Amino acid sequence: MEYCAKNQLLDKLPKELLSYVQEKSELCKPDHIYVCDGSEEENKMLLAAMEKNGEIRKSKKHKNCWLATTDPRDVARVESRTIICTKNQHDVVSTPKSGFRPIVDPNMPNIKQTALGNWMDTDEMILILNERFNGCMKGRTMFVIPYMMGPFNCPYSKIGVELTDSPYVVCSMRIMTRMGERVLNELNKVESPNFIKCLHSVGVPLPAQEPIINNWPCNPAKTIITHFPERNEIITFGSGYGGNSLCGKKCFALRIGSILAKKEGWLAEHMLIMGVTNPKGEKKYFCAAFPSACGKTNLAMLQNRDIIPGYKIECVGDDIAWMRFDEEGRLRAINPEFGFFGVAPGTSQSTNPIALEMIKEDTIFTNVAETSNGDVYWEGLENDVDLNNVTITSWKNQPWQKGSKEPAAHPNSRFCTYASRCSIIDPNWESPEGVPIEAIIFGGRRPTGVPLVYEVFDWDHGVFVGATMRSESTAAAEFTNKQIMNDPFAMRPFLAYNFGQYLSHWLSIGQKPGLKLPKMFHVNWFLKDPITNQFLWPGFGENIRIIDWIFRRLNNENCAIKSPIGYLPEKGSINLTNLKNININQLFHIQKDFWLKECKSIREYFVENVNDDLPKEMWTQLDLLENRIQQIPAIEREKCA
Ligand code: GTP
Ligand code: SPV
Ligand code: MN
Numbered sequence: 027m028e029y030c031a032k033n034q035l036l037d038k039l040p041k042e043l044l045s046y047v048q049e050k051s052e053l054c055k056p057d058h059i060y061v062c063d064g065s066e067e068e069n070k071m072l073l074a075a076m077e078k079n080g081e082i083r084k085s086k087k088h089k090n091c092w093l094a095t096t097d098p099r100d101v102a103r104v105e106s107r108t109i110i111c112t113k114n115q116h117d118v119v120s121t122p123k124s125g126f127r128p129i130v131d132p133n134m135p136n137i138k139q140t141a142l143g144n145w146m147d148t149d150e151m152i153l154i155l156n157e158r159f160n161g162c163m164k165g166r167t168m169f170v171i172p173y174m175m176g177p178f179n180c181p182y183s184k185i186g187v188e189l190t191d192s193p194y195v196v197c198s199m200r201i202m203t204r205m206g207e208r209v210l211n212e213l214n215k216v217e218s219p220n221f222i223k224c225l226h227s228v229g230v231p232l233p234a235q236e237p238i239i240n241n242w243p244c245n246p247a248k249t250i251i252t253h254f255p256e257r258n259e260i261i262t263f264g265s266g267y268g269g270n271s272l273c274g275k276k277c278f279a280l281r282i283g284s285i286l287a288k289k290e291g292w293l294a295e296h297m298l299i300m301g302v303t304n305p306k307g308e309k310k311y312f313c314a315a316f317p318s319a320c321g322k323t324n325l326a327m328l329q330n331r332d333i334i335p336g337y338k339i340e341c342v343g344d345d346i347a348w349m350r351f352d353e354e355g356r357l358r359a360i361n362p363e364f365g366f367f368g369v370a371p372g373t374s375q376s377t378n379p380i381a382l383e384m385i386k387e388d389t390i391f392t393n394v395a396e397t398s399n400g401d402v403y404w405e406g407l408e409n410d411v412d413l414n415n416v417t418i419t420s421w422k423n424q425p426w427q428k429g430s431k432e433p434a435a436h437p438n439s440r441f442c443t444y445a446s447r448c449s450i451i452d453p454n455w456e457s458p459e460g461v462p463i464e465a466i467i468f469g470g471r472r473p474t475g476v477p478l479v480y481e482v483f484d485w486d487h488g489v490f491v492g493a494t495m496r497s498e499s500t501a502a503a504e505f506t507n508k509q510i511m512n513d514p515f516a517m518r519p520f521l522a523y524n525f526g527q528y529l530s531h532w533l534s535i536g537q538k539p540g541l542k543l544p545k546m547f548h549v550n551w552f553l554k555d556p557i558t559n560q561f562l563w564p565g566f567g568e569n570i571r572i573i574d575w576i577f578r579r580l581n582n583e584n585c586a587i588k589s590p591i592g593y594l595p596e597k598g599s600i601n602l603t604n605l606k607n608i609n610i611n612q613l614f615h616i617q618k619d620f621w622l623k624e625c626k627s628i629r630e631y632f633v634e635n636v637n638d639d640l641p642k643e644m645w646t647q648l649d650l651l652e653n654r655i656q657q658i659p660a661i662e663r664e665k666c667a
Pocket of ligand 1: 317318320321323325344367371372373502561566
């Protein structure tokens with residue numbers, strides 16, 4: 027068996043881990059067990075074996091770049107099949123006013139599905155999983171991946187061990203986490219080591235009963251992504267895709283992570299972390315929570331291109347922040363990840379040249395299209411690839427022409443590469459004490475009504491703004507039509523404990539005396555002209571103009587004016603030099619009807635989904651907002667930007 031050339035690491039497993047491996051291998055019945063050392067040699071062996079099986083193709087153009095195309099039924103996270111299992115339902119979800127949602131799977135009649143996550147009883151779920159996992163790895167190898175979330179010398183880093191039958195997952199985890207023998211060494215340093223147990227299977231024992239589409243084994247009918255916070259365990263079945271299968275990312279660093287964070291007094295959030303240096307050489311760190319596919323990677327790698335000369339952006343992380351207040355009361359953040367699993371479409375020389383450069387080597391692409399000269403292709407690269415001189419093969423492995431109805435690349439196609447490949451990676455990105463955060467930015471895709479930027483009044487108002495975030499759905503999950511969905515703190519898909527308690531945790535963490543609380547903001551790059559349906563704001567590199575305004579506000583510059591929803595930029599305070607055809611009025615118009623409707627729908631959302639569990643501060647904030655909106659048009663609109 028080619029994956030098992032080297033297996034002496036089995037002897038190095040601490041006894042707790044060995045018994046976990048034994049227990050799960052007895053259940054899953056793999057043909058082989060292989061403990062990953064994380065070496066270059068091992069990585070090469072796995073990539074070569076996958077290439078031979080047709081699971082991935084080697085890029086003809088770029089060094090050590092690989093292309094995977096999935097079964098078209100397995101292309102994104104599946105929120106409806108993501109479940110948190112505990113003893114008590116209320117620890118995870120409140121009972122919605124009008125009852126639970128219809129269940130996705132008649133074989134799981136006791137699952138409680140809500141707009142803020144899904145719950146099931148632990149014992150009941152274990153029975154369902156045991157049935158799925160029994161013999162699920164026959165004919166396959168069980169890989170043991172010891173991995174660390176966070177830098178090695180950081181006291182807040184945490185260890186997980188993922189057992190998986192997917193070599194694609196092993197190679198991706200090698201990019202996204204610090205994995206291998208080094209982590210075993212860490213585990214062996216202590217008497218009874220703690221680690222999060224993660225079990226993953228694609229759910230297709232061999233020989234397969236059905237054809238394996240695109241050499242991408244998966245089991246969509248039985249896909250289920252489960253979490254057991256009371257047992258420090260993650261068990262995921264049937265999908266090989268991103269957040270469903272790379273357990274370190276959403277399952278551990280966000281879902282289990284946020285529960286540990288609540289217990290231990292810190293925050294695990296779906297946020298980018300960026301360093302911003304202003305023209306005076308002053309440096310501050312920001313983090314930003316935008317829902318999936320709403321611009322975190324792009325903002326974290328923003329290229330200023332002298333739009334405002336002297337500004338420099340450096341990237342600490344593009345998806346997840348683990349944050350805690352230090353002894354001096356400063357909020358410090360680490361990026362627990364080691365790589366980027368970024369949205370490919372839209373990434374181009376004009377939007378994100380840093381990312382484009384970064385993915386030229388050592389990258390695994392999933393569901394992108396390919397050009398006849400061996401390059402990758404996706405929507406947004408029209409100006410970077412000479413479409414007259416190459417032909418394109420779509421992610422579905424079909425010939426593709428410009429103007430086709432279907433996209434060349436899947437809208438949720440991704441690149442996966444090492445953070446260290448990013449040319450603007452921050453010098454402190456692995457610093458064990460984390461970087462000091464001065465601004466927290468919320469945002470989402472709001473085609474109407476929500477201005478380009480505003481600043482919140484105080485911490486409680488900031489928590490309210492986070493709690494009431496809404497955004498147009500994207501291809502990052504299974505929702506097919508564009509709908510405005512609530513996505514509080516960009517965490518809807520990643521909440522693992524009762525949302526009311528999550529908000530209480532946020533409120534209380536900011537209440538301790540002596541804290542230097544970050545200021546909070548809300549941005550919306552996605553306003554559209556209702557007539558032309560075009561974006562009103564150019565976005566991407568031009569967002570530096572908003573970062574600049576935020577930076578100046580952190581320095582207490584007097585450039586904001588109070589509005590009913592928060593502080594808006596004072597007229598002329600956003601640097602618009604050399605920017606043409608910007609309708610600033612449309613970008614900052616606070617419309618009474620819109621905001622009254624917004625308040626109404628927030629109230630309905632809270633009543634329906636959180637109700638008695640909602641901290642009283644949130645009701646107060648909602649009443650205050652509604653009262654302020656009622657005052658419109660008392661505010662002097664013309665004073666705003
Ligand atoms: P996840 O990895 O799913 O969490 O996504 P993300 O939040 O990192 O989003 P990302 O930066 O990958 O952007 C998602 C999509 O939005 C891409 O197609 C981008 O090109 C597009 N996008 C990002 N920033 C902007 C912007 O400022 N304006 C516009 N119009 N589009 C943007
Ligand atoms: C997201 O959907 O927020 C992602 C991609 O970052 S995935 O890892 O698939 O969850
Ligand atoms: Mn994300």
